[in-house]
Amino acid sequence: xxxxxxxxxxxxxxxxxxxxxxxxxxxxxxxxxxxxxxxxxxxxxxxxxxxxxxxxxxxxxxxxxxxxxxxxxxxxxxxxxxxxxxxxxxxxxxxxxxxxxxxxxxxxxxxxxx
Amino acid sequence: xxxxxxxxxxxxxxxxxxxxxxxxxxxxxxxxxxxxxxxxxxxxxxxxxxxxxxxxxxxxxxxxxxxxxxxxxxxxxxxxxxxxxxxxxxxxxxxxxxxxxxxxxxxxxxxxxxxxxxxxxxxxxxxxxxxxxxxxxxxxxxxxxxxxxxxxxxxxxxxxxxxxxxxxxxxxxxxxxxxxxxxxxxxxxxxxxxxxxxxxxxxxxxxxxxxxxxxxxxxxxx
Numbered sequence: 001x002x003x004x005x006x007x008x009x010x011x012x013x014x015x016x017x018x019x020x021x022x023x024x025x026x027x028x029x030x031x032x033x034x035x036x037x038x039x040x041x042x043x044x045x046x047x048x049x050x051x052x053x054x055x056x057x058x059x060x061x062x063x064x065x066x067x068x069x070x071x072x073x074x075x076x077x078x079x080x081x082x083x084x085x086x087x088x089x090x091x092x093x094x095x096x097x098x099x100x101x102x103x104x105x106x107x108x109x110x111x112x113x114x
Numbered sequence: 115x116x117x118x119x120x121x122x123x124x125x126x127x128x129x130x131x132x133x134x135x136x137x138x139x140x141x142x143x144x145x146x147x148x149x150x151x152x153x154x155x156x157x158x159x160x161x162x163x164x165x166x167x168x169x170x171x172x173x174x175x176x177x178x179x180x181x182x183x184x185x186x187x188x189x190x191x192x193x194x195x196x197x198x199x200x201x202x203x204x205x206x207x208x209x210x211x212x213x214x215x216x217x218x219x220x221x222x223x224x225x226x227x228x229x230x231x232x233x234x235x236x237x238x239x240x241x242x243x244x245x246x247x248x249x250x251x252x253x254x255x256x257x258x259x260x261x262x263x264x265x266x267x268x269x270x271x272x273x274x275x276x277x278x279x280x281x282x283x284x285x286x287x288x289x290x291x292x293x294x295x296x297x298x299x300x301x302x303x304x305x306x307x308x309x310x311x312x313x314x315x316x317x318x319x320x321x322x323x324x325x326x327x328x329x330x331x332x333x334x335x336x
Contacts, residue, residue, distance in 0.1 A: 002241040005208045009127045017123060027118060096302060108123040
Protein backbone atom coordinates (compact mmCIF):
# COMPACT_ATOMS: atom_id res chain seq x y z
CA UNK A 1 0.00 0.00 0.00
CA UNK A 2 2.85 2.33 0.86
CA UNK A 3 4.35 1.70 -2.57
CA UNK A 4 1.22 3.01 -4.22
CA UNK A 5 1.40 6.12 -2.07
CA UNK A 6 4.95 6.91 -3.11
CA UNK A 7 4.13 6.16 -6.75
CA UNK A 8 1.42 8.83 -6.59
CA UNK A 9 4.04 11.26 -5.30
CA UNK A 10 6.39 10.38 -8.16
CA UNK A 11 3.57 10.88 -10.65
CA UNK A 12 2.69 14.27 -9.14
CA UNK A 13 6.31 15.39 -9.34
CA UNK A 14 6.69 14.17 -12.91
CA UNK A 15 3.45 15.80 -13.98
CA UNK A 16 4.87 19.08 -12.72
CA UNK A 17 8.19 18.48 -14.48
CA UNK A 18 6.28 17.57 -17.63
CA UNK A 19 4.51 20.93 -17.59
CA UNK A 20 7.69 22.88 -16.84
CA UNK A 21 9.50 21.27 -19.77
CA UNK A 22 6.56 21.00 -22.19
CA UNK A 23 6.89 17.23 -22.38
CA UNK A 24 4.57 15.11 -24.45
CA UNK A 25 5.65 11.69 -23.36
CA UNK A 26 7.88 10.25 -20.66
CA UNK A 27 9.49 7.01 -21.87
CA UNK A 28 11.42 6.00 -18.81
CA UNK A 29 11.94 7.08 -15.23
CA UNK A 30 15.04 6.28 -13.20
CA UNK A 31 14.65 6.16 -9.43
CA UNK A 32 17.37 5.82 -6.84
CA UNK A 33 16.27 3.81 -3.84
CA UNK A 34 18.22 3.39 -0.64
CA UNK A 35 18.46 -0.20 0.62
CA UNK A 36 16.55 0.73 3.76
CA UNK A 37 14.11 3.19 2.21
CA UNK A 38 11.33 0.84 3.24
CA UNK A 39 10.07 0.23 -0.27
CA UNK A 40 9.96 -3.12 -2.04
CA UNK A 41 11.15 -2.65 -5.65
CA UNK A 42 8.90 -5.36 -7.17
CA UNK A 43 5.80 -3.91 -5.51
CA UNK A 44 6.88 -0.46 -6.57
CA UNK A 45 7.12 -1.62 -10.19
CA UNK A 46 3.63 -3.13 -10.01
CA UNK A 47 2.16 0.00 -8.47
CA UNK A 48 3.94 2.10 -11.09
CA UNK A 49 2.48 0.10 -13.98
CA UNK A 50 -0.99 0.40 -12.58
CA UNK A 51 -0.83 4.12 -11.82
CA UNK A 52 1.32 5.36 -14.71
CA UNK A 53 -1.00 3.73 -17.26
CA UNK A 54 -3.76 5.96 -15.98
CA UNK A 55 -1.91 9.06 -17.14
CA UNK A 56 -1.42 10.32 -20.66
CA UNK A 57 2.13 11.50 -20.04
CA UNK A 58 3.52 8.36 -18.38
CA UNK A 59 1.56 5.53 -20.01
CA UNK A 60 3.89 2.56 -20.73
CA UNK A 61 6.90 4.38 -19.30
CA UNK A 62 9.55 2.02 -18.02
CA UNK A 63 10.56 2.29 -14.37
CA UNK A 64 14.28 1.77 -13.75
CA UNK A 65 15.34 1.31 -10.15
CA UNK A 66 18.91 1.85 -8.98
CA UNK A 67 19.75 0.70 -5.48
CA UNK A 68 21.91 2.82 -3.18
CA UNK A 69 23.78 0.98 -0.39
CA UNK A 70 22.92 1.62 3.25
CA UNK A 71 25.79 2.57 5.56
CA UNK A 72 25.67 3.04 9.34
CA UNK A 73 28.16 5.07 11.38
CA UNK A 74 29.27 4.05 14.86
CA UNK A 75 29.82 6.99 17.22
CA UNK A 76 31.70 4.80 19.67
CA UNK A 77 34.52 3.44 17.48
CA UNK A 78 34.06 5.90 14.57
CA UNK A 79 33.67 3.12 12.01
CA UNK A 80 31.27 2.67 9.13
CA UNK A 81 29.57 -0.62 8.32
CA UNK A 82 26.87 -2.19 6.11
CA UNK A 83 23.47 -1.56 7.62
CA UNK A 84 21.64 -4.45 5.96
CA UNK A 85 24.10 -7.08 7.24
CA UNK A 86 24.60 -5.79 10.78
CA UNK A 87 21.65 -3.57 11.68
CA UNK A 88 21.77 -1.21 14.65
CA UNK A 89 24.62 -2.86 16.59
CA UNK A 90 28.17 -2.08 15.46
CA UNK A 91 29.96 -5.29 14.35
CA UNK A 92 33.34 -3.77 15.27
CA UNK A 93 32.75 -2.78 18.90
CA UNK A 94 29.22 -3.93 19.81
CA UNK A 95 27.93 -0.43 20.50
CA UNK A 96 24.32 0.61 19.83
CA UNK A 97 25.27 4.29 19.53
CA UNK A 98 25.03 4.24 15.80
CA UNK A 99 23.14 6.16 13.17
CA UNK A 100 22.29 5.73 9.52
CA UNK A 101 24.65 7.67 7.24
CA UNK A 102 22.88 6.84 4.00
CA UNK A 103 20.48 4.31 2.54
CA UNK A 104 17.02 5.81 3.11
CA UNK A 105 17.00 7.89 -0.09
CA UNK A 106 14.11 7.93 -2.49
CA UNK A 107 15.10 10.07 -5.44
CA UNK A 108 13.85 10.63 -8.93
CA UNK A 109 17.20 10.65 -10.71
CA UNK A 110 16.28 11.33 -14.30
CA UNK A 111 13.71 10.78 -17.00
CA UNK A 112 13.88 10.16 -20.74
CA UNK A 113 11.17 12.10 -22.52
CA UNK A 114 10.02 13.76 -25.69
CA UNK B 115 12.81 8.19 -30.86
CA UNK B 116 16.04 10.09 -31.58
CA UNK B 117 14.59 13.26 -30.19
CA UNK B 118 14.30 11.68 -26.76
CA UNK B 119 16.08 13.78 -24.22
CA UNK B 120 17.26 12.86 -20.77
CA UNK B 121 16.25 15.30 -18.10
CA UNK B 122 18.13 15.18 -14.83
CA UNK B 123 15.64 15.52 -11.99
CA UNK B 124 17.54 14.65 -8.78
CA UNK B 125 14.57 15.27 -6.59
CA UNK B 126 13.61 13.45 -3.43
CA UNK B 127 10.00 12.36 -3.45
CA UNK B 128 9.72 13.52 0.15
CA UNK B 129 10.81 17.02 -0.78
CA UNK B 130 7.44 18.41 -1.82
CA UNK B 131 5.78 16.84 1.22
CA UNK B 132 8.40 18.36 3.52
CA UNK B 133 7.73 21.76 1.97
CA UNK B 134 3.99 21.37 2.54
CA UNK B 135 4.66 20.27 6.13
CA UNK B 136 6.80 23.34 6.86
CA UNK B 137 4.12 25.56 5.38
CA UNK B 138 1.47 24.04 7.63
CA UNK B 139 3.68 24.34 10.72
CA UNK B 140 4.18 28.03 9.97
CA UNK B 141 0.43 28.58 9.64
CA UNK B 142 -0.13 26.79 12.95
CA UNK B 143 2.49 28.98 14.64
CA UNK B 144 0.90 32.12 13.23
CA UNK B 145 -2.52 31.23 14.57
CA UNK B 146 -1.29 29.77 17.88
CA UNK B 147 -2.75 26.34 17.24
CA UNK B 148 -1.20 23.14 18.54
CA UNK B 149 -1.49 20.15 16.21
CA UNK B 150 -0.87 16.66 17.54
CA UNK B 151 -0.32 13.76 15.15
CA UNK B 152 -1.43 10.62 16.96
CA UNK B 153 -0.32 7.29 15.54
CA UNK B 154 -0.61 3.63 16.49
CA UNK B 155 -1.41 0.14 15.28
CA UNK B 156 -5.04 -0.78 14.68
CA UNK B 157 -6.75 -1.76 17.92
CA UNK B 158 -4.33 -0.06 20.31
CA UNK B 159 -7.12 2.03 21.85
CA UNK B 160 -6.62 5.28 19.97
CA UNK B 161 -10.25 6.35 19.87
CA UNK B 162 -10.83 5.50 23.56
CA UNK B 163 -7.66 7.37 24.51
CA UNK B 164 -8.83 10.34 22.48
CA UNK B 165 -12.21 10.40 24.18
CA UNK B 166 -10.48 10.46 27.59
CA UNK B 167 -8.14 13.19 26.41
CA UNK B 168 -11.02 15.30 25.15
CA UNK B 169 -12.92 14.87 28.43
CA UNK B 170 -9.87 16.07 30.35
CA UNK B 171 -9.23 19.15 28.22
CA UNK B 172 -12.43 20.26 26.54
CA UNK B 173 -13.44 22.76 29.23
CA UNK B 174 -10.09 24.52 28.94
CA UNK B 175 -9.45 24.50 25.21
CA UNK B 176 -11.27 24.50 21.91
CA UNK B 177 -10.55 21.07 20.43
CA UNK B 178 -10.95 19.77 16.91
CA UNK B 179 -10.33 16.22 15.73
CA UNK B 180 -9.44 14.91 12.28
CA UNK B 181 -10.05 11.20 11.86
CA UNK B 182 -8.00 9.69 9.10
CA UNK B 183 -9.34 6.45 7.79
CA UNK B 184 -9.04 4.56 4.60
CA UNK B 185 -12.81 4.55 4.21
CA UNK B 186 -15.43 4.91 6.97
CA UNK B 187 -16.71 7.40 9.51
CA UNK B 188 -17.04 5.11 12.54
CA UNK B 189 -14.38 6.95 14.53
CA UNK B 190 -15.56 10.45 13.65
CA UNK B 191 -19.04 9.58 14.91
CA UNK B 192 -17.63 8.28 18.20
CA UNK B 193 -15.61 11.47 18.68
CA UNK B 194 -18.51 13.75 17.73
CA UNK B 195 -20.44 12.27 20.67
CA UNK B 196 -17.99 14.03 23.01
CA UNK B 197 -19.23 17.37 21.72
CA UNK B 198 -16.07 18.54 19.97
CA UNK B 199 -15.78 19.24 16.28
CA UNK B 200 -14.78 16.10 14.40
CA UNK B 201 -14.18 15.64 10.72
CA UNK B 202 -13.36 12.55 8.71
CA UNK B 203 -10.46 12.51 6.27
CA UNK B 204 -10.52 9.67 3.78
CA UNK B 205 -7.15 8.70 2.45
CA UNK B 206 -8.77 6.85 -0.46
CA UNK B 207 -6.93 3.59 0.01
CA UNK B 208 -3.60 5.10 1.01
CA UNK B 209 -1.85 3.96 4.15
CA UNK B 210 -0.93 7.37 5.52
CA UNK B 211 -1.81 11.04 5.43
CA UNK B 212 0.50 13.54 3.85
CA UNK B 213 1.02 17.18 4.78
CA UNK B 214 -1.25 18.56 2.10
CA UNK B 215 -4.19 16.38 3.18
CA UNK B 216 -3.57 17.39 6.79
CA UNK B 217 -3.50 21.05 5.79
CA UNK B 218 -6.87 20.72 4.06
CA UNK B 219 -8.23 19.04 7.20
CA UNK B 220 -6.94 21.82 9.45
CA UNK B 221 -8.54 24.36 7.17
CA UNK B 222 -11.86 22.53 7.37
CA UNK B 223 -11.65 22.49 11.17
CA UNK B 224 -10.91 26.20 11.07
CA UNK B 225 -7.34 26.97 12.12
CA UNK B 226 -8.47 29.99 14.18
CA UNK B 227 -11.43 28.16 15.70
CA UNK B 228 -9.37 25.59 17.62
CA UNK B 229 -6.51 25.77 20.14
CA UNK B 230 -5.81 22.08 19.99
CA UNK B 231 -6.17 20.07 16.78
CA UNK B 232 -5.68 16.33 16.84
CA UNK B 233 -4.95 14.22 13.82
CA UNK B 234 -5.82 10.58 14.41
CA UNK B 235 -3.63 9.03 11.75
CA UNK B 236 -4.28 5.72 9.98
CA UNK B 237 -3.64 2.71 12.22
CA UNK B 238 -0.25 1.64 10.94
CA UNK B 239 3.28 1.84 12.36
CA UNK B 240 5.20 2.02 9.12
CA UNK B 241 3.94 4.53 6.56
CA UNK B 242 2.74 7.38 8.80
CA UNK B 243 6.26 7.56 10.23
CA UNK B 244 7.74 8.31 6.83
CA UNK B 245 5.55 11.25 5.94
CA UNK B 246 5.80 14.48 7.91
CA UNK B 247 2.23 15.71 8.39
CA UNK B 248 3.26 19.21 9.48
CA UNK B 249 2.14 18.55 13.06
CA UNK B 250 3.63 20.44 16.01
CA UNK B 251 4.30 17.19 17.91
CA UNK B 252 4.01 13.46 17.29
CA UNK B 253 2.70 10.89 19.71
CA UNK B 254 2.01 7.19 19.43
CA UNK B 255 0.16 4.57 21.39
CA UNK B 256 1.66 1.18 22.05
CA UNK B 257 -0.72 -1.21 23.78
CA UNK B 258 0.38 -3.97 26.13
CA UNK B 259 -0.98 -6.92 24.06
CA UNK B 260 1.24 -5.83 21.14
CA UNK B 261 4.33 -6.72 23.15
CA UNK B 262 7.31 -4.84 24.56
CA UNK B 263 9.47 -5.53 21.51
CA UNK B 264 7.52 -3.27 19.13
CA UNK B 265 10.19 -0.53 19.30
CA UNK B 266 12.68 -3.01 17.86
CA UNK B 267 10.37 -3.91 14.99
CA UNK B 268 9.30 -0.38 14.06
CA UNK B 269 12.34 1.76 14.80
CA UNK B 270 11.41 4.76 12.65
CA UNK B 271 8.02 5.24 14.31
CA UNK B 272 9.58 5.30 17.76
CA UNK B 273 12.38 7.60 16.70
CA UNK B 274 10.05 10.37 15.49
CA UNK B 275 7.63 10.40 18.45
CA UNK B 276 7.84 13.00 21.22
CA UNK B 277 5.58 10.92 23.42
CA UNK B 278 4.90 7.19 23.62
CA UNK B 279 1.74 6.24 25.51
CA UNK B 280 1.77 2.67 26.75
CA UNK B 281 -1.92 1.78 26.87
CA UNK B 282 -3.92 -1.07 28.47
CA UNK B 283 -1.58 -1.35 31.47
CA UNK B 284 -4.47 -2.96 33.38
CA UNK B 285 -3.91 -6.21 31.46
CA UNK B 286 -0.15 -6.46 32.12
CA UNK B 287 -0.64 -9.46 34.48
CA UNK B 288 -2.05 -11.51 31.58
CA UNK B 289 0.70 -10.82 29.07
CA UNK B 290 4.45 -11.35 28.93
CA UNK B 291 4.96 -7.63 28.81
CA UNK B 292 8.15 -6.32 30.38
CA UNK B 293 7.71 -2.58 31.10
CA UNK B 294 11.42 -2.01 31.88
CA UNK B 295 12.49 -3.70 28.64
CA UNK B 296 9.91 -1.68 26.74
CA UNK B 297 11.24 1.60 28.16
CA UNK B 298 14.79 0.52 27.38
CA UNK B 299 13.91 -0.31 23.76
CA UNK B 300 12.04 2.95 23.24
CA UNK B 301 14.88 5.05 24.67
CA UNK B 302 17.37 3.13 22.55
CA UNK B 303 15.51 4.41 19.47
CA UNK B 304 14.79 7.82 20.88
CA UNK B 305 16.54 9.01 24.06
CA UNK B 306 14.27 12.09 24.21
CA UNK B 307 10.95 10.20 24.12
CA UNK B 308 8.56 10.89 26.98
CA UNK B 309 6.97 7.60 28.06
CA UNK B 310 3.57 7.67 29.79
CA UNK B 311 1.85 4.43 30.86
CA UNK B 312 -1.94 4.77 30.72
CA UNK B 313 -5.15 2.82 30.81
CA UNK B 314 -7.67 4.60 28.62
CA UNK B 315 -10.46 2.37 29.93
CA UNK B 316 -10.01 3.27 33.61
CA UNK B 317 -8.44 6.69 33.09
CA UNK B 318 -5.19 5.83 34.82
CA UNK B 319 -2.28 8.01 33.69
CA UNK B 320 -4.51 10.35 31.68
CA UNK B 321 -3.71 13.21 34.10
CA UNK B 322 -0.03 13.12 33.23
CA UNK B 323 -0.80 12.97 29.51
CA UNK B 324 -3.28 15.86 29.76
CA UNK B 325 -0.71 17.90 31.68
CA UNK B 326 1.90 17.39 28.96
CA UNK B 327 -0.66 18.39 26.33
CA UNK B 328 -1.68 21.52 28.27
CA UNK B 329 1.95 22.62 28.41
CA UNK B 330 2.26 22.18 24.66
CA UNK B 331 -0.98 24.02 23.93
CA UNK B 332 0.09 26.94 26.17
CA UNK B 333 3.49 27.00 24.49
CA UNK B 334 1.85 27.17 21.04
CA UNK B 335 -0.36 30.08 22.12
CA UNK B 336 2.62 32.30 23.02
